Amino acid sequence: MVLIDGKQTAADIKKEIAAEVLEIVANGGKRPHLAAILVGHDGGSETYVASKVKACEECGFKSTLIRFEDDITEETLLEAVEKLNEDPDVDGFIVQLPLPRHISEQRVIEAIDPTKDVDGFHPVNTGKMSIGLPCFKSATPAGIITLLERYHVPTKGANVVVLGRSNIVGKPVASLLMQKGEAGDATVTVCHRETRDLKDICRRADIIIAAMGRPGFVTEDMVKEGAAIIDVGTTRVPDATRKSGFRLRGDVDFDAVAPKCSFITPVPGGVGPMTIVSLMRNTLQAAKERAAKA
Ligand code: GUN
Numbered sequence: 001m002v003l004i005d006g007k008q009t010a011a012d013i014k015k016e017i018a019a020e021v022l023e024i025v026a027n028g029g030k031r032p033h034l035a036a037i038l039v040g041h042d043g044g045s046e047t048y049v050a051s052k053v054k055a056c057e058e059c060g061f062k063s064t065l066i067r068f069e070d071d072i073t074e075e076t077l078l079e080a081v082e083k084l085n086e087d088p089d090v091d092g093f094i095v096q097l098p099l100p101r102h103i104s105e106q107r108v109i110e111a112i113d114p115t116k117d118v119d120g121f122h123p124v125n126t127g128k129m130s131i132g133l134p135c136f137k138s139a140t141p142a143g144i145i146t147l148l149e150r151y152h153v154p155t156k157g158a159n160v161v162v163l164g165r166s167n168i169v170g171k172p173v174a175s176l177l178m179q180k181g182e183a184g185d186a187t188v189t190v191c192h193r194e195t196r197d198l199k200d201i202c203r204r205a206d207i208i209i210a211a212m213g214r215p216g217f218v219t220e221d222m223v224k225e226g227a228a229i230i231d232v233g234t235t236r237v238p239d240a241t242r243k244s245g246f247r248l249r250g251d252v253d254f255d256a257v258a259p260k261c262s263f264i265t266p267v268p269g270g271v272g273p274m275t276i277v278s279l280m281r282n283t284l285q286a287a288k289e290r291a292a293k294a
Pocket of ligand 1: 139
């Protein structure tokens with residue numbers, strides 16, 4: 001069994017990005033600039049955004065964090081998005097999700113200039129991705145594909161089962177894996193809460209990508225001997241032994257499943273760090289495209 005080390009892979013890629021940024025700056029270019037909008041004080045979102053800001057420092061990017069309280073109106077948030085769309089110094093930006101219930105996430109996402117949408121959530125980018133055109137691929141699916149590539153997990157002709165059909169993980173990762181070419185060419189089945197015979201479907205899988213947000217859902221009896229397992233779950237579960245009072249738990253019953261696998265990602269330290277690195281890659285790409293147009 002090979003433990004897929006997302007933390008190390010992410011550190012390696014951040015070094016590659018930092019080297020490229022050094023070269024850009026040495027040649028008189030501008031540092032890539034990522035901005036993030038954070039609404040409210042959700043614990044998970046605070047942690048993610050802090051990690052994104054830290055990753056910017058590690059990659060040599062400029063970063064700007066724009067904060068609003070929970071009671072911000074949709075109109076004010078849309079104005080902030082518009083300002084970032086028009087700011088020539090900002091190469092890419094994200095609006096951290098989830099947003100408060102009174103704000104339409106879809107309206108906010110669609111207000112982002114697709115050329116600055118480094119999260120790859122705008123329908124222009126998701127549409128381009130689904131037909132294999134160059135675009136910003138959303139960060140978690142792109143991070144998963146990078147791990148499969150770097151660890152040479154065979155996908156060609158493989159039966160891949162994706163658990164979960166979210167717009168930010170399940171659907172896009174299914175779409176990338178079925179495309180022609182490297183880290184693609186798979187036969188993909190997407191399962192969700194209405195799926196019948198889910199255990200049987202999982203038992204036929206060469207690769208399972210678990211992204212439902214249900215801690216420990218994938219048990220040993222659902223996994224074929226030699227399967228590769230990618231665990232996207234990061235649910236906070238109470239843990240009195242931790243200072244924070246919680247720990248992150250994946251969608252896979254790791255201890256029972258790991259001995260059966262060819263490859264498996266841990267939680268934390270698997271997919272999570274790769275998500276952030278994909279965002280950095282997209283920001284570098286946005287900066288390069290912006291510089292080429294200037
Ligand atoms: N919330 C959970 N994951 C993400 C992400 O990748 N991007 C943004 N903007 N919000 C998120």
